[in-house]
Amino acid sequence: MSELPIALDAMGGDKAPQEIVDGALQAFHEFGLQSILVGKREEVEPLSGGELEIFHASEVISMHDDPAKATRSKKDSSLVRSAELVRDFKASAMVSAGNTGAAMASALFRMGRIKGVARPAIATTLPIPGHTPTVLLDSGANAECQPEWLLQFAEMGAVFSKVRYGIKRPKVALLSIGEESSKGTPLVKSTHAMIKEKAQSTDLFEFIGNVEGRDLLDAVADVVVTDGFTGNVALKTLEGSLKFFMKTLFNVMQTNDESKSASDILLKYLLPVASELDPDATGGAMLLGVQGICIISHGSSSAKAIVSALKVADELSKHNIVDQLRAAVS
Amino acid sequence: MSELPIALDAMGGDKAPQEIVDGALQAFHEFGLQSILVGKREEVEPLSGGELEIFHASEVISMHDDPAKATRSKKDSSLVRSAELVRDFKASAMVSAGNTGAAMASALFRMGRIKGVARPAIATTLPIPGHTPTVLLDSGANAECQPEWLLQFAEMGAVFSKVRYGIKRPKVALLSIGEESSKGTPLVKSTHAMIKEKAQSTDLFEFIGNVEGRDLLDAVADVVVTDGFTGNVALKTLEGSLKFFMKTLFNVMQTNDESKSASDILLKYLLPVASELDPDATGGAMLLGVQGICIISHGSSSAKAIVSALKVADELSKHNIVDQLRAAVS
Numbered sequence A, B: 001m002s003e004l005p006i007a008l009d010a011m012g013g014d015k016a017p018q019e020i021v022d023g024a025l026q027a028f029h030e031f032g033l034q035s036i037l038v039g040k041r042e043e044v045e046p047l048s049g050g051e052l053e054i055f056h057a058s059e060v061i062s063m064h065d066d067p068a069k070a071t072r073s074k075k076d077s078s079l080v081r082s083a084e085l086v087r088d089f090k091a092s093a094m095v096s097a098g099n100t101g102a103a104m105a106s107a108l109f110r111m112g113r114i115k116g117v118a119r120p121a122i123a124t125t126l127p128i129p130g131h132t133p134t135v136l137l138d139s140g141a142n143a144e145c146q147p148e149w150l151l152q153f154a155e156m157g158a159v160f161s162k163v164r165y166g167i168k169r170p171k172v173a174l175l176s177i178g179e180e181s182s183k184g185t186p187l188v189k190s191t192h193a194m195i196k197e198k199a200q201s202t203d204l205f206e207f208i209g210n211v212e213g214r215d216l217l218d219a220v221a222d223v224v225v226t227d228g229f230t231g232n233v234a235l236k237t238l239e240g241s242l243k244f245f246m247k248t249l250f251n252v253m254q255t256n257d258e259s260k261s262a263s264d265i266l267l268k269y270l271l272p273v274a275s276e277l278d279p280d281a282t283g284g285a286m287l288l289g290v291q292g293i294c295i296i297s298h299g300s301s302s303a304k305a306i307v308s309a310l311k312v313a314d315e316l317s318k319h320n321i322v323d324q325l326r327a328a329v330s
Helices: A018-031 A041-048 A067-073 A078-087 A100-111 A147-165 A186-199 A228-253 A257-277 A303-318 A321-329 B018-031 B041-048 B067-073 B078-087 B100-111 B147-165 B186-199 B228-253 B257-277 B303-318 B321-329
Strands: A006-009 A035-039 A053-056 A093-096 A121-126 A134-137 A171-175 A206-211 A223-225 A285-288 A294-296 B006-009 B035-039 B053-056 B093-096 B121-126 B134-137 B171-175 B206-211 B223-225 B285-288 B294-296
Touching (some): A006 A018, A018 A303, A067 A100, A093 A100, A093 A303, A100 A285, A121 A147, A121 A228, A134 A147, A134 A228, A147 A171, A147 A285, A147 A321, A171 A186, A171 A228, A228 B257, A257 B257, A294 A303, B006 B303, B018 B035, B018 B041, B035 B041, B067 B100, B078 B093, B093 B100, B093 B303, B121 B147, B134 B228, B147 B285, B147 B303, B171 B228, B186 B206, B228 B257
Parallel strands (some): A006 A035, A006 A093, A093 A294, A171 A223, B006 B035, B006 B093, B035 B053, B134 B223, B171 B206, B171 B223
Antiparallel strands (some): A121 A134, A121 A285, A285 A294
16 A cells, blocks of 8 residues: 555545545545545535545536636646645545546646656546456547657556556557558558557567457457547447447336346346446546546546545555656656 | 349458348349349359349459559459449449448449539448437548538538438537537537538538537437548447447356346347347448449348348439439539
């Protein structure tokens, strides 16, 4: 366990502060994880029962605030203060289920970039039952990218896959619209050549070439690299189809008494698999490339999601992921 | 029914020529649809039992051939000949389950573009149980696009949605990474402004703004416009996740005797819904913007998929979709 506590944005997310504080308490009771609850003391204190440290922040950045503007103007917001706690070595990591763009901006402006990193990227983990998850990056930080940035995403993604899932030499792939290196946009083609060349002189990762959208859940790659626009579209398409299939299946199950009783039996077997796909269990996305650990949990995070995120933050901190990222891009 | 037959590429697809010819025969017997089987007479004739006309073409463009090169060099291929039959008013439409790029190139080079169309686009239909499908375009013809092209995709997609699904004033959306018009790449932002302006002076469609990947199966839009790179990634991500969920569900069902018998009951209710999602039932994608109807069925098309594609081709031809597209972009 890290010696420093984790700065937890108690005000961020649709279910804040109740579920966020509940998550912090659960992580403390079950795993001994210490959080600093960052947010309005008058709202957070009654929920926390005095068990966890509170860092008062008088402002809140909402889901609808413009990220860059809000980060600049709301200097005493829970997000900005969380990032400062990491910068000032008062916390080992920050965790937020709030405004993703503002979390990124807070981390970037307060912690700063790792030297040599052109652009930080968001690494999301795609759960694949029976396999280690596939890391998808950039899943939304940079809508427009350059090949050099994507090469760094490959390096940073490989470090993340190694530290988080213990994969010794992660298989890196590039997201495109065909396996051939001639397929895709000019960005993809240049990046393909660049990663391929880099792979010949590094032990950090193996380059397996292009993959397509249909391969994302196939466990063919440990890390899939793409620009933040394509990555975000792909990620949200996956989320949307998961929701769609769950809803469709549930509707079918509810057709009548016969289908309902058959479903009661089947659900015993289905639920353990579904729980592997549960976004609350994946532990959130990480902003890679800033000088500190910033974990972004989804907006609808429950207490369970916060527990997962805190565990991931703690583990990455114990493994000094920022030092490993620094070494990889230097 | 059209007076002209449909040119069917008998050699295209993983299951050609057997399933392709079977599909043509089924469409003829069940719906009276006339096809010309385009391909190697010695292979096609024994399968067709002399019931359908055959147009001999001595060459075949394979799935792995380079589209542009193969279209240029294999002048007597079933694909190129199919496109020529449409150009020469010998066929009302062409249908192929072969090499997508080569089908596009054949149609483009032999039929030519509709006057005023900058770039033809592939329109794919996303099945949504209980709703009319959503039209996604461009789903792969143009990896790199300009805003003006995307505006035309909006217009052509609206015509397609209107003709194929009878939607009077289709709701058009732009695929992005946030609902706000400020979100996305420069391409998306320029396109947003351009479609918005156009929507104020046309009755052809209504513009509902940006949608995200998670909205694709939500039936919020009738037409979703994007560049061919993003569209292809989104489409294949959807296909991949559909396959993933089906496989996962099937594995769970097979766990043991108890799960198997519960599944036997549930499948009665599940199969009708699954059949609505069956790619074989959607009728293939259409290349919009060329001077003729070109329907591209997926590579693994069965006879059933070919029947669907022939029915769609026939219907679009009866509704003179090419004239309607010409009017919309003029």
